[in-house]
Amino acid sequence: MNTTVLETSRSAVAGLDSILQYRRIAIAVGTDAPLSNCKTTISLLRYRGEHCVAVIDPAHRGKTTQEVYGVGGETPIVASIADVESPDAMFIGISPAGGAMPQSLRTTIGEGVDRGLDVISGLHEFLVEDDDLWQAAQQSGSRLIDVRRNLHRKTASGISFRDGCLRIHAVGHDCSVGKMVTMLELERGLKERQRNAKFLATGQTGIMVVGNGVPVDCVVSDFVNGAVENLVQQNEEHDILLIEGQGSITHPAFSAVTLGLLHGCAPQGLILCYEAGRPHVKGMPHVALKSLQHYRELYEALASARSPAQVIGVAMNGRNLTAEQAEIEKREVQEQLGLPVCDVYRDGPGLLVDAVLRLQERSGA
Template sequence: MNTVVPAVEKTSVPGLDIINEYRRIAIAVGDDAPLSNSKTAISLLRYRGEHCLAVIDPAHQGKTTQHLYGVGGSTPVVGSLSEVDSPDALFIGISPPGGQMPESLSRVIGAGVDRGLDIVSGLHEFLVENEDFCQVAQRSGSRLIDVRRNQHRQTARCAEFRSGCLRIHAVGQDCSVGKMVTMLELERGLQQRQRDAKFLATGQTGIMIKGNGVPVDCVVSDFVNGAVEELVLQHEQHEILLIEGQGSIVHPAFSAVTLGLLHGCAPQGLILCYEAARPHVKAMPHVPLKSLERYRELYEQLASERSPAEVIGVAMNGRNLSEAEADIEKEQVQERLGLPVCDVYRDGPDLLVDAVLNLRGRLFA
């Protein structure tokens, strides 16, 4: 039977490796979560779909995840945990603003803890600080794993990374434009070409997919750069590192995290990610987005204050465009910026894979 692991031990980076061991995952989103908050569930279905048994969502029970989210095939959407056959863990599949736990989700978690399931959560509201969950977990053997809880307390030291380690970082015009998916698809594409590429997660969803990383939006601000720098140092033996991005450099709420990431990983190459036809900052209709040219200028300038960097490609999220509209958009952006542009959801990552390998050839010839 599992035992409750002390908070510091289970939330350190090595302790997160246990996430990779789960092979029968139930995903809980509660019964009042808007689909826009379910990106963790969608990403788990996309990248760990073979391990996902069902999504628990009473408001949409009876559907498949393919019908609800566009991914996951015939994976069922069910009304309760009791309908899921022998799961070994319950993953929280929502990322609501502020990271708070809805009451409906709390009830599902309580049922999972009572059954002795391990609970994996990326919320800011930590499971291990819920006295009721902890008391039941001590009896049932459930392990409460908060992927955002961390003990990073090291400032950056402007370390020199291994020569020959190419660092590629996703940067964005805004939140939720596909930075994580772009890096995961790049990893897959590079590995298919027999390159030693490694995705480094910097958010809760990436950590829940890969079982390692740094939850930068929950690291004390003084230590964000240092935590990211240390993450890179831990993996610099790889040929190519693909560092997930967060937020935007001019986001009114999240710019500090974005800059800490940028300076902590000191990338040589940047992938600029954006959503076509998005007019304003997400959830802030009074804040217009800037031009892609301006984002490129800002990212290159600020990154290069730490170490020389350049934007080498553009990842377009064309979910609001038809296929014909997307083709026109890509052509126009490529002409404006003089960079390869692709929609990894529709096209795959090959153009960006080529851009990464071209940069590696130029830097390490």
């Protein structure tokens, strides 16, 4: 292949338009990936389960995804792509800190590429920048789609969004507390009540679930606000937009994307997400988490620097609580904050749906 053509095609960003076309997805996680790194796998099984035919994980072969991940029913876990019947794509199912690719996963990806499968990855380490994978893909016809790779190069303008477009944004006291799931469940609940609502993805997993969005943690910092503002503008014909949150405003590593999202989407309503019982920042035992009231006040103040915003509800992640403990926790937080509190995993999103509709009525949106 002509070198100029090769380099030009590698420099182009693959479109996300094809992500939803796949109907027989093999999810690859490498060998014995920690469960904490497998949130992409879990979300694909939860929200695109009808399209997921297997998870490739040699360490757990022979088990079902329900046994290992708690979702997916009888979807099998297999040792290699050779054990998957007629897959049409391979999705990378891990989200490790830093986005680096384990060698065992790279081997699995190589096997998929050799078979001509399209590979969709949300890692920071881009498939198209791996010379061996790229050359193999040219020979087999495999498409390498890096969902974090982007060309967003526009700063925000501080525009006013359409009157009647209510923007709800998930914020958290830390990373990995359920911000994406909360908003996807909220979308489902609003649609069940015949409301014109749409979830907007801002991370790799959300993009792989719904097929579009902005990977804010891989956008150049000057352009995060502008990329999110543009995403909202492209979708403001909907009556309610549900913007996925990222990171935490006090997280020592990831606060920048959190603030960019707040000012880019200019939300009127905020859903505060937290994990009950978590004492410190994920992966940083030396950094203690603050009170929910502190986060409420901080998020409201920072969001309102662009336009007025308020926390309208709390999404509790009670994965480490018994049902009885969860009920006690919800009552206590509701009394403390004077806000509706629910665990969308256990209870569904009903209370948060009610909160969104109350805000919509008050705002006249």
